[in-house]
Amino acid sequence: MEVGDMAYLRNCWYAAAWSEDLQPGSLLARTLLDEPLVLFRDPAGRAVALDDMCPHRLAPLRLGRLLPDGRLQCGYHGLEFDATGQCVRNPHGSGRISRNCRVRAYPLVERHTLAWIWMGDEPPDEDLIPEFAYLDPGSGHDVGRRDTILMRANYRYVVDNLMDLSHASFLHDGLLGNAETVPAEIKVHQDGPYIHVRRDMYNVQPPLLRDLLFKRDGAAVNMWQSIRWSAPAAVLNDVGTYAPGTDREEFSGQLGCHILTPETADTTHYFTAAARQGPLGAVPDEGEEALKARIAELRRHAFKDQDDPMLTAQQENIRRHPGVSPVLLEIDIGPVRCQRALDALIAAEQQRAAEDAAP
Ligand code: FES
Ligand SMILES: [Fe+2]
Numbered sequence: 001m002e003v004g005d006m007a008y009l010r011n012c013w014y015a016a017a018w019s020e021d022l023q024p025g026s027l028l029a030r031t032l033l034d035e036p037l038v039l040f041r042d043p044a045g046r047a048v049a050l051d052d053m054c055p056h057r058l059a060p061l062r063l064g065r066l067l068p069d070g071r072l073q074c075g076y077h078g079l080e081f082d083a084t085g086q087c088v089r090n091p092h093g094s095g096r097i098s099r100n101c102r103v104r105a106y107p108l109v110e111r112h113t114l115a116w117i118w119m120g121d122e123p124p125d126e127d128l129i130p131e132f133a134y135l136d137p138g139s140g141h142d143v144g145r146r147d148t149i150l151m152r153a154n155y156r157y158v159v160d161n162l163m164d165l166s167h168a169s170f171l172h173d174g175l176l177g178n179a180e181t182v183p184a185e186i187k188v189h190q191d192g193p194y195i196h197v198r199r200d201m202y203n204v205q206p207p208l209l210r211d212l213l214f215k216r217d218g219a220a221v222n223m224w225q226s227i228r229w230s231a232p233a234a235v236l237n238d239v240g241t242y243a244p245g246t247d248r249e250e251f252s253g254q255l256g257c258h259i260l261t262p263e264t265a266d267t268t269h270y271f272t273a274a275a276r277q278g279p280l281g282a283v284p285d286e287g288e289e290a291l292k293a294r295i296a297e298l299r300r301h302a303f304k305d306q307d308d309p310m311l312t313a314q315q316e317n318i319r320r321h322p323g324v325s326p327v328l329l330e331i332d333i334g335p336v337r338c339q340r341a342l343d344a345l346i347a348a349e350q351q352r353a354a355e356d357a358a359p
Pocket of ligand 2: 161167168171172302303307
């Protein structure tokens with residue numbers, strides 16, 4: 001079986017949207033895990049996620065409108081729903097509302113400037129929301145653009161991509177890696193729900209993004225990439241650059257999130273934002289805001305213009321050759337560990353569901 005055919009892990013938190021993209025008074029239509037949803041804020045500002053389907057004639061609620069009192073009015077015949085998904089007004093006839101006239105509402109929690117959704121049937125557990133504290137206001141980090149990119153590949157191929165950053169030397173040659181960053185010490189370890197893959201590279205020419213964040217003199221550097229995965233697909237990348245022969249605490253680098261939510265089996269919402277870290281780093285000639293904007297553009301270019309076409313074409317080949325298994329290399333140790341951990345969680349979840357369904 002190839003990964004696109006596998007079930008989703010459901011009893012976990014997926015990023016549904018950046019909090020800032022849920023604007024009061026507007027509807028955000030978004031498909032997650034093959035389910036079309038409509039997201040909005042209630043009058044108290046709480047984020048809400050409902051199935052995007054009216055129970056009357058199954059019209060999409062995204063074509064309706066939010067009323068000033070916070071109700072969502074279906075755009076077809078005007079039934080009104082509250083934030084729990086209950087129909088609370090039928091403007092027709094006697095106004096009677098049957099008990100099953102309701103829409104499924106999903107638990108949605110805002111944390112780390114993202115709205116996280118729970119799409120499983122088990123009770124939601126907020127302790128399972130992955131940690132991305134650097135995104136929090138007041139964290140001391142100056143976070144750049146909070147970007148959302150639609151990748152035209154299954155989310156598990158994006159996990160493989162992120163958890164083996166050796167590809168930066170080839171697919172992002174000059175920007176995030178180069179020929180000198182191919183040899184690297186790779187270390188993998190697990191702590192609790194997190195799997196970490198660390199690559200250290202010594203005395204190498206800095207790729208463009210590293211040079212921009214460091215001394216901007218093109219001199220050889222030592223670099224690390226330390227990337228952390230947790231299920232189902234939340235990734236934090238900690239990168240740093242320091243001068244050979246100096247203390248690695250005297251570094252300049254970046255924290256970046258790469259949080260993936262399946263849209264469908266073939267497409268993925270990719271939530272990403274980066275912040276500079278470390279005591280070093282040249283004061284940019286163009287100013288901090290201009291540098292942040294430039295880095296956000298370079299990151300989007302790497303993910304959308306370089307990773308996405310490769311993953312899309314890779315997915316087409318995998319679909320075309322369903323019986324062919326990949327020939328794995330030493331660099332695949334991180335992705336393999338993560339995919340196995342995810343497989344085990346999905347299998348355990350399916351086992352619990354089967355036991356619950358048993359007579
Ligand atoms: S389809 Fe929504 S009110 Fe008729
Ligand atoms: Fe990449």
